[in-house]
Amino acid sequence: MPLKAIALNCTLKSDAAEASSADAMLAVVNAAFVKQGVQITETVRVAALHIKPGVTSDEGPGDDWPALRAKILACDILIFGGPIWLGGPSSVARRVLERMDAFISETDDKGRMPSYGKVAVTAIVGNEDGAHASAAQLYQALADVGWTIPPSASCYWVGEAMGSVDFKDLNPVPEKTRQTAAMMAATAAHLAGLLQAAPYPGQPED
Secondary structure, three states, rough: OOOOOEEEEEOOOOOOOOOHHHHHHHHHHHHHHHOOOOOOEOOOOOOHHOOOOOOOOOOOOOOHHHHHHHHOOOOOOOEEEEEOOOOOOOOHHHHHHHHHHHHHHHHOOOOOOOOOOOOOEEEEEEEEOOOOHHHHHHHHHHHOOOOEEOOEEEEEEEOOOOOOHHHHHHHOHHHHHHHHHHHHHHHHHHHHHHHHHHOOOOOOOO
């Protein structure tokens, strides 16, 4: 079956009409995945939704997480994008990870979380140090809740510290960024295809 991916933009900007450097980075990454034959279902501006705090898959009336969760799990690849804030992932990104904590208790009869057999990568932008630290935090959390992390799993751009130029202002996009996105898409699509064809076996029987 054709591979599908969903991109999450974890910017702090809730207005989807407001330009976001994370959106600009995700456009580069999404294009690289399309070249690999992956269908991008949509790019979601998470801050525009009402994702309640909590660690369950449904925190009650008004919670937009159940619908977003269903969209995420309907795909083979999660593209986790967002900015660096205070040296790490944004609070919006952390909220998404906190809600995914519920996967740990939602295993099937073989002990597999809903995210088992699915691949996650990161797309990070900022004007401060922290791209590697952000990726490391995201990788660890995503792996904890069942996602598989491929090689070359992060595409990032960091501008001058406290500078006025954002990734969305760059024209053209740096070639190194495009190359990194292309390699990330190639490895992630390859791994997702393998896992789709041969899912993880899960907990062995006694």
